[in-house]
Amino acid sequence: MTDTHNTNKANGRPLRVAFIGTGGIANAHAEALRQQPGVELTAAIDIDASRSEAFAAKWGVTRTAADLAEAVDGGGLDLVAICTPPSSHFPLALGALSHGLHAVIEKPPALSLSQMRELEAAEAASSGSLSCVFQHRFGSGAQRLLALQQSGVLGKQLVGTCNTLWFRDQPYFDVPWRGLWDVEGGGPTMGHGIHQFDLLLHLWGPWSEVTAFAGKLARKTDTEDASAAVVRFESGAIATVINSVISPRETSYLRLDYENATVELEHLYGYSDHNWTVTPAPGQDAVVGLWAQGEDQASGHAAQYAGIIRSLQGGEPAPVSIRDAYATMELACAIYASSVSGTTIARGQIDESSPFFARMDGHLEPWKEEEALNA
Structure with missing residues (x-):
C-alpha cells in the first residue's frame, strides 16, 4: 500500500x-x-x-x-x-x-x-x-477547554445545554434537494445542529443513552424541523440537545456546568475566544486566569x-x-430512532438488525400526522 x-x-x-x-x-x-x-x-x-x-x-x-x-x-x-x-x-x-x-x-x-x-x-x-x-473542534476555545478538563482543574462534568436554534423559511425547504431523507439524511438534527453536538461530544466524551422527541412543527418538509433530546454520558453527566430551524432569534449555544465552573459559548456559525464566558464556582476564581492564557484561534474551515x-x-x-465521526452520526441516528420509536436508545444499540441503521427515519415515514395537522 x-x-x-x-x-x-x-x-x-x-x-x-x-x-x-x-x-x-x-x-x-x-x-x-x-x-x-x-x-x-x-x-x-x-x-x-x-x-x-x-x-x-x-x-x-x-x-x-x-x-x-x-x-x-x-x-x-x-x-x-x-x-x-x-x-x-x-x-x-x-x-x-x-x-x-x-x-x-x-x-x-x-x-x-x-x-x-x-x-x-x-x-x-x-x-x-x-x-x-x-x-468547531479546532477553535482555540474548544482546545483550551479540553486541556483544562484533562488537567482536572474544572472538576467533574455535571449538566450541559447544547442548542442550535436557527431560522430557515419555507422557500429554503422548497429547493428540490432539501428536506428529503434520501438526499439530506434528515433535517436540522443532521444538517444544522450536528456541528454543535459534535463539539459537545468532542468535549464530554462518549454518550451512553438518549431519549428524544422530534417533529414537523412549522415547515412543509419530509424531515423534522425541530428535535429535542436528553443525553446521558458515560461519565454520568446529563445534557439537553435542541436542534431547530424554526427559531426567529438565531443562536448556537453551549453551556457546560462543571464542579468548579460554568463554561458558556454563544455564537452563530463560528466562534473566537470572545464568544466564550467562564463563571467560576465560589472559591474557584483561578479558573478564569487559566482560561485567559493562549492566543485566539477562530473556529472554521481554516483552523x-x-x-x-x-x-x-x-x-x-x-x-x-470516519471512525471519529461515527459517535456523532450515531447520536443523530439515535435521536431519530428514539423520537420515532418512543424509547430510550443506548449507544451501540443501532446495528445491522435495526431499520435505522440503513436510513435515519427507519423507512417509517414519521411525522405524517403533524404534516396533516399543519396542512
Whole structure:
C-alpha cells in the first residue's frame, strides 16, 4: 500500500488539491486552503463547466474537469474536498478512496450508519484517508477547554445545554434537494445542529443513552424541523440537545456546568475566544486566569485545514476520521430512532438488525400526522 503521506513529506512538493462541487461551500474550502503553506489548488470538478471555470478563475485553480476520473487523468492529485449536496458525499468519498486519494467530506459525511461503516472498510483498503468537516473542534476555545478538563482543574462534568436554534423559511425547504431523507439524511438534527453536538461530544466524551422527541412543527418538509433530546454520558453527566430551524432569534449555544465552573459559548456559525464566558464556582476564581492564557484561534474551515494539511504533510492521519465521526452520526441516528420509536436508545444499540441503521427515519415515514395537522 503506497503511503502518499510520506511521499509528500519526502519530496517536498505541494499537496495538490481538487474541489468536487464548486457551489457556495466550496468557496469556504478554497479560502481556507489558500491560507495553508505547501498547498496547490489544482482542479475544480463540476458537471456545470461554466461554474467550475468561474470558480477556477476566482481562486487560481489550475484546471477544470467534469468528474474525478477526468481530473485524475489530467495529472496527479493528493487531496479532494467534497463540497456537494449530502447524498453524493458517500459515493464521491468511495471514488476518492478508489484512486488512493485523501478526501475531506462536508457534513454530514454520509446519510446512514451503514454508509459510515462502508466508508471505514473502504478506507482500510485504500492508501487514501477520509476527514470529516467538524470545524468547531479546532477553535482555540474548544482546545483550551479540553486541556483544562484533562488537567482536572474544572472538576467533574455535571449538566450541559447544547442548542442550535436557527431560522430557515419555507422557500429554503422548497429547493428540490432539501428536506428529503434520501438526499439530506434528515433535517436540522443532521444538517444544522450536528456541528454543535459534535463539539459537545468532542468535549464530554462518549454518550451512553438518549431519549428524544422530534417533529414537523412549522415547515412543509419530509424531515423534522425541530428535535429535542436528553443525553446521558458515560461519565454520568446529563445534557439537553435542541436542534431547530424554526427559531426567529438565531443562536448556537453551549453551556457546560462543571464542579468548579460554568463554561458558556454563544455564537452563530463560528466562534473566537470572545464568544466564550467562564463563571467560576465560589472559591474557584483561578479558573478564569487559566482560561485567559493562549492566543485566539477562530473556529472554521481554516483552523481544521491547518490540522489536516499539517498531518498529511507529516505522514500522519488527518484529524476527525470516519471512525471519529461515527459517535456523532450515531447520536443523530439515535435521536431519530428514539423520537420515532418512543424509547430510550443506548449507544451501540443501532446495528445491522435495526431499520435505522440503513436510513435515519427507519423507512417509517414519521411525522405524517403533524404534516396533516399543519396542512
